[in-house]
Amino acid sequence: MKQANIGVIGVAPMGSNLALNIESRGYTVAVWNRTGSKTKRFVQKNAGKNLIATYSLQDLVKTIKKPRNIVMMIKAGKPTDIVINNLIPLLDKGDTLIDGGNTPFKDTIARNKKLDKSGINFIGMGVSGGTSGARFGPALMPGGQYSAYKNIKPILDKIAAKTPDGRPTEIYCGPNGAGHYVKMVHNGIEYADEELIGETYTILRHLCGLDVDKIAAIFKKWNKGELDSYLIDIFANLLAKKDKKGTPVIDIILDEAENKGTGKWSSEDALNLGVPQSIITEAVYARFVSMLKEERAAAKKVLNGPSKDEMVKPTADVVENCRKALYFGKVISYAQGFEQLRFASKYYNWNYHFDQIAVDWEAGCIIRAKLLQPIEQAFKKNPKLPNLLLDPYFAGVANKYQDAARKISALAMRNGVAIPCFSSAVSYFDEYRTPLSPNAACIQMMRDTFGDHGVFFRNDIHRQGTRLHLSDLENSDK
Numbered sequence: 120m121k122q123a124n125i126g127v128i129g130v131a132p133m134g135s136n137l138a139l140n141i142e143s144r145g146y147t148v149a150v151w152n153r154t155g156s157k158t159k160r161f162v163q164k165n166a167g168k169n170l171i172a173t174y175s176l177q178d179l180v181k182t183i184k185k186p187r188n189i190v191m192m193i194k195a196g197k198p199t200d201i202v203i204n205n206l207i208p209l210l211d212k213g214d215t216l217i218d219g220g221n222t223p224f225k226d227t228i229a230r231n232k233k234l235d236k237s238g239i240n241f242i243g244m245g246v247s248g249g250t251s252g253a254r255f256g257p258a259l260m261p262g263g264q265y266s267a268y269k270n271i272k273p274i275l276d277k278i279a280a281k282t283p284d285g286r287p288t289e290i291y292c293g294p295n296g297a298g299h300y301v302k303m304v305h306n307g308i309e310y311a312d313e314e315l316i317g318e319t320y321t322i323l324r325h326l327c328g329l330d331v332d333k334i335a336a337i338f339k340k341w342n343k344g345e346l347d348s349y350l351i352d353i354f355a356n357l358l359a360k361k362d363k364k365g366t367p368v369i370d371i372i373l374d375e376a377e378n379k380g381t382g383k384w385s386s387e388d389a390l391n392l393g394v395p396q397s398i399i400t401e402a403v404y405a406r407f408v409s410m411l412k413e414e415r416a417a418a419k420k421v422l423n424g425p426s427k428d429e430m431v432k433p434t435a436d437v438v439e440n441c442r443k444a445l446y447f448g449k450v451i452s453y454a455q456g457f458e459q460l461r462f463a464s465k466y467y468n469w470n471y472h473f474d475q476i477a478v479d480w481e482a483g484c485i486i487r488a489k490l491l492q493p494i495e496q497a498f499k500k501n502p503k504l505p506n507l508l509l510d511p512y513f514a515g516v517a518n519k520y521q522d523a524a525r526k527i528s529a530l531a532m533r534n535g536v537a538i539p540c541f542s543s544a545v546s547y548f549d550e551y552r553t554p555l556s557p558n559a560a561c562i563q564m565m566r567d568t569f570g571d572h573g574v575f576f577r578n579d580i581h582r583q584g585t586r587l588h589l590s591d592l593e594n595s596d597k
Contacts, residue, residue: 245302280483
């Protein structure tokens with residue numbers, strides 16, 4: 120019987136393209152799908168390639184060389200658990216299951232722990248880049264037993280995308296759920312990136328009155344500079360698309376932005392960790408609001424906007440301020456994302472290397488951007504950097520572009536244009552750079568009054584003394 124180097128479970132778009140990617144690098148791939156007819160069609164469609172169709176999990180396992188590596192590209196949740204439970208009796212110690220789906224990281228932690236007792240390795244691997252990335256080179260974020268990762272690394276290195284200087288975009292993220300966590304934050308930043316682009320478009324189109332073709336040209340120009348990124352590139356190209364009647368496609372797409380949950384998961388764990396992640400969270404909320412289409416239509420009839428709208432002349436200064444505000448927002452978004460990774464690394468004992476995560480995102484993935492190169496350098500210079508805004512390059516960008524971000528945010532607000540991420544970026548910047556927070560002191564004072572929580576007195580930026588209660592102030596010599 121012909122033996123496969125690796126197995127792939129699931130031949131939907133992501134799984135089938137990943138299988139073809141692996142096969143194209145010189146490996147023989149055994150494939151299995153719950154629906155056998157799909158397996159048959161996939162292999163027949165790709166006749167002549169080193170693909171082996173299997174029609175039971177038993178046959179799949181028998182076909183793969185030991186120690187076996189099996190990649191699961193199937194729906195997260197119960198379907199994944201069913202496949203794992205059916206595979207466990209068929210596998211041997213030292214075999215490795217790799218979950219390449221968008222799986223909640225805590226599920227991956229639980230599965231890794233469960234399988235580790237049986238001697239079977241489990242890797243939770245983030246896969247970014249969509250179907251095209253899966254086929255020709257994704258960004259890969261594996262986490263699990265290091266020995267199992269080392270065994271699969273030669274294949275991952277070959278199938279991953281490559282940075283401009285030739286490095287594969289795959290890194291060992293850490294034990295158990297570390298890989299899926301990195302992918303989760305990646306997706307959160309993706310949400311923010313997309314919302315910031317959308318807000319910029321809305322300002323240029325509906326506030327400045329520019330037509331779609333002119334905006335497309337503006338984004339194409341921006342993509343040649345510091346905003347160079349995959350999302351800016353595809354957005355510029357998508358704006359140029361029109362239907363058969365010549366109507367811009369963007370004008371006929373239903374304005375409801377769906378989500379699969381990964382952005383929400385990122386926000387949820389940021390709340391659990393106590394780390395500010397306002398831009399990503401606002402991007403998630405914006406999608407939720409967009410889904411209230413009928414309510415929004417009804418609200419338009421009863422809720423007034425500004426007393427007087429003003430059409431803004433799209434001068435060169437206004438357009439340039441939009442560019443600067445967009446870059447400012449992206450910098451704040453990435454700063455919050457990496458700060459969340461820093462908190463998570465400590466809390467979950469993962470020991471992330473943030474410069475390597477930046478490299479992993481420099482090619483193949485959805486948020487690949489020129490911006491990631493200075494991020495990599497920032498963490499190389501200072502691996503313990505608490506926030507990107509404290510790096511000289513990013514501090515310089517934020518200080519230089521903050522004025523543009525304020526002008527664009529104020530312009531949009533005056534005219535009733537919703538900009539949740541732009542306004543959040545400016546607010547976070549101001550909160551983060553403020554050593555004295557009067558509003559926080561107000562809150563703590565009220566909390567102690569009704570909840571007897573106590574307060575600390577301050578000595579410059581540090582706490583002074585022990586926790587006291589305001590009711591005891593009359594007896595204090597403060």
